[in-house]
Amino acid sequence: MSSSDTEVHGGFKIQNWYPKLTEHSFPAVFVLLEESEKQALTADEPDAKVVGGLLLRLQPALKQFSGPRFISVDTVSPTDTERFQSKRGAVHSAESAWRILRESQKVREAAGEGKVSCICVRPFRRMQPAREFRLFVKNGRLSGMSQYWLIRHFRRLQGRLDFYWTQAADFIDDVSGHLPVKDAAVDIYFTSGGKILIVDINPWGAPTNPLMLDTWDRDWGTPSGCVIVPPPHVVSGDVNVSF
Template sequence: MREEDINRCQIQEWYPKFRSASIKTIIHDLPETFVDYLLNDSGPFLLPVSILNDDALPNRVHNLEDEEDFVVLEGSDNEAQPISAPCFPELEMEIKASIESLGGAVFPKLNWSAPQDSSWISPTRSLRCTTFNEIALLLRSSDSLVNDLCHAYDSCNDKSASRPARFFLALRKWYPTMHPEMEFRCFVCNKVLIGICQREVTSFYPTLLARKPDLTMMIQQFFTEEVQENFESESYTFDIYVIGDERVKLLDFNPWGAFTLPLLFTWEELEEKLKEEDHDLEFRIVESNLGIRPSLKTAVPYDYLDTSPGSGWDVFLRNADEELRRQSNPTEAGA
């Protein structure tokens, strides 16, 4: 894995080239003061002061001294100087304008990642945001974004930096009617599309069984016409969404291996496919309720997980792979 392969997967790098094939996105260059705010894990959790009086958590306590249980005696060890919440007026106004131009609701992501692990803290339990402070809440609460901020190049054999020189915030138009079963991850190695699988592996979608042949041709065609000659890396993954009218929209690029989840594949299986002479494209879906997998969306990047022989993750993944093989073998599955 090289730094240039990681860098090509940053949304501010690939989106301008693939704008017509993707969903509408507005990208903001983040000031370093805001990056410092996201990384600051000392002291209390403070949301920025909104110059528009927008509050991501309207029922929260703004002044701890107003709480009956919060009492600090003068001269005590706990006495400290008041802490001021940060304020980013220019960035807030820019983001407000972008949200309005994108229809009033967006979902945010940094250079590589979205704050999926912090959706629980949002009042909507999703990444849907309508204000700057809602975006700040999700970003500040996310542990997985630390990979973008501090560890993006850890898997590179030519690592020369711990983080990119600049960070960007991508605001993507929110579509409330997107169906998770129509989102797929595609695996490309040496410029060849060798694997496709559904991204939402925690559910079984019967409709995918009948549509699998048509989806395979549709995604292969999209790769050939839109991606294959336009993305410069040799090996990578890309995520797509198939719209009801059978159009394909590009959602994201991710590096090959490293912190990218292989989902229904393993990286070892994908590497082995390259040794096959015909390089047949394999499309994997969850084919029954027995094949459902628990979510692998953790705060720890995939390449940080302990998958060594005998570890908890090793046992879990082996059991899941065995079930997937049983599904693929009707005789064994019916035994």
Template structure:
């Protein structure tokens, strides 16, 4: 396969993971989201990282109008990526209040610009900002339309109350996958989810199977995914007991 042929294949393969493509079938299990389609001048401005200029100024009123569908802070992304690589995103956890701030954070993101250059951006995706609890975010590994594995999403630390909930979380996630499997774009993928306090599951994102998607607690994609799976989490800190003889 030539480089251009491989690039076209990759773009076609990634198209099914664009949020505007999969959201209409899965919206009942997702955060409510609205989309604003970008025209060629706006896409070019995004690729170039422009934060002002006539194109951006002309686009901001329409962005503000679409934002008004929701009150309070908003969360912004494009078809396949969010601007998680920006300082503003890390400081505010993705919360944005104005159209100008939203455009600036998207345009300053190398991830977003790279996706736009690769032809993987057609729209800006907007939903209400929700301050989510890291202990309730997970990545589901779906193989042949079945739940094959599950991992804690944020690997920052062990959450001591989490082990008691793992069996329930696994059963709930397995039931979700079985229910929505017919609406998933491909049989093998990684699905990011969030458990609400009520136990309801909300879908956050769909990711391709294999690299560059992070296998998180599974460490590698090179494993037997047909073996019975379970929910993998960060283990508790190792505690040393008894007499410890330290020598230098």
């Protein structure tokens, strides 16, 4: 990987883009990891003394926020764990934070590849799936927008697609100068008050998922608008079924 590639990749680490976009994201505290602590993430039997020291350093970061917190590392969140499936990743202690990171195959792989340098602590927020979107930013402008959670059709979105698109386009115009690169997939959340908050910033192209836009091989010069899961197809009239 060239130095320029490394610099671009590093730009997607939350600790690198967050300082420039603090007012447009959730509050966050970062705990830098020592080399032995990074190794403990991937070790079959991590050194108890190393883990104990890390837990002591994690506790003050967790105390910055009341209630449950959400834990991630550089560019990876432990979304592939049972705890995320059952509790959306909410943790209440340094021990549970460490446990969810250790249980995540994505986190362990990133650590094994030398891509983990810190733990990010944010307040846990139970977000409404219908208000999460992925924005596809090409040359610093909004080119595409997709519903993030493709779990079902949200009927309430249907009449607000133009509104969400316009708000998102204006938002990208305001913040594009602070994004790590001109081409990126930006995950956002609309609060109940209408404010847009950045959840994550992802590299352009595979393996980042294009979601409802289906493929990266498309004409990005033509804006897609806000694309959501369509309503269920209803068959009406006489239906003859033969076996």
